[in-house]
Amino acid sequence: MTSPALAQQTDFGRMYARKIGELPEVPSITTVIAQEKMDMDGWIGHMAATAVIQDERLGDAVGNSAKLKALARQASSAAAQYRDAAAARGDRVHQYCEQIALRALGRSHQAAQAREALAENGEEAFAGRFDEWWEQYQVQPLAAEVTVWNSTIGYAGTLDLVATIGGRLCLIDYKTRGTDREGRVKPLDPKVIMQLAAGAKAEEMVVDATAGTWEAWKYSQDPMLLGVAIGETEVQTVMANPEVLPAYWSKFWSLRQVWGASQRVRDAGSALHVVGPPASPANESAR
Template identity: 30%
Template sequence: MTTPSLSADTPRGRMYRLEPDGPLMFPSITTVAGMRAKDHLQGWYATMASKRALEMYSWLDRNPARAAAEISRVTRDKWGSQKRIAAAAEEYTRTAADFGTLVHAACELWGRSGSRPSESEIEGLADGMRSAQGAFATEKSPQALQQRVAVRLDGYGAFLDDYQPEFVEIEQTVVNRTVGYAGTTDAIVRIGNTLLSADIKTSKKVRGDYALQGVAVVRAEELVDDDGTLREMPELTGAFIIHLPEAGGYRAVPLRTGDAEFEVFRALRAAWSFEPDECALPEASSSKDLLLSLLRAKGGLDGIA
């Protein structure tokens, strides 16, 4: 997804404002959905770190004449070597996200212009990402990058031919001020007589937790334009994923966006607001002080000094 103009990264995740240069007020949909525990990723982090360590060992095996100097360097800089190994998963994720952003930008350009972006246009998008955020630093072949994007655009074109969506909104920011969140949907489309939120994904698979992002868009209260103009949120029937896998083709995957999914999202929004540091109260000086502090914290002694 391209970077919405009303949002900015913060230490607590991406946040949105409701007008240009206004205060950041609401966490993004992806930030809130990201509050969900991801214990299953711990094993993957370890696997990626071990793969990088083995790659470093293999380099020594392939370059025996330089092995002694490299071993000496790694030994002297143990902390730097540990950081490099530990960063394997993060770097992989960032590289995948950069590629996904490029595909999103190309699909957005297609949606706005009505025609498939040319190779020169895609190259321009990639160059802009390189200069702005240092993307594709490890990409060895610009032509290979073009080919990878072309595979995804072939799939996107097939989806357009098969489903004939009418694009009502593209890269549109939405907000729910009651719950307190904002976000940007890749597109609001009309298929037949039905309005839907559509998000493009280039991930290996369609994850079920994408439904949390989908339901947040469906339950948004207003549209927010880049100049801060608020518009009425159309009634959406639901949300779906346009999945563009590495192997080519596409999948149109509907998401559950009912009350149960929205309650989970609301709970995650409450978790985002939780300030754990405020829960440790000042040290008690006596048993009486301890009990009074606990009662005040529960609201049982309001107004008592």
């Protein structure tokens, strides 16, 4: 996950401050969405089992309890290692996409360095497919990696790209995705709609993170909300269905209330107190 200048990791999840160096005030969009817990037990178990099966030392370990335990310990972290590697890859791809937008905006950029970082990790195909998408969709960027704020509900986030495509204002979120068995990019999770809906409800956007300068959100003119799945073989673009946006926004609002309630519970103090047994009748009579 990329780290915008105003974002900080806290005990309450990722949060945003109004100015660099100040304490964070509101949760990030992704932290709010994460209040809906996902059951990952099956995937974690699958990753661990796959790691054991694919380990070249398995044959030698069969029948040896100590060696099998060592393999099991290492395999138990397979899901976390996969997650961390995917997050690092996603950061590199996002960095490249941002630099391409900055270059198109005529601003200082490091597009060549970002592409080289992908090449060093065997990931240059992501850059190639993104370049093709950028050209095919004739993207006209307006702002890249723009941090937004909603004071009414109490959250902030960073939009990957604001652009015009085909004459339409678009709010865009990139997701780096793997490839399925048919060689197609894996589809996006519908939750991306919630993320985009929250971004569209922004009230302010940052101008200068160091100075803490903000201005009114100026990209609210009926934007098209696009999720862009970037893979090694292709890029797939999906649009949020306007008819379902109210439902997804309602769910996001509810999850924000859950986050706030969780903080109030945490700050409320000890929830349970030990209670002793009542006095016995004999003790009452002695009084």
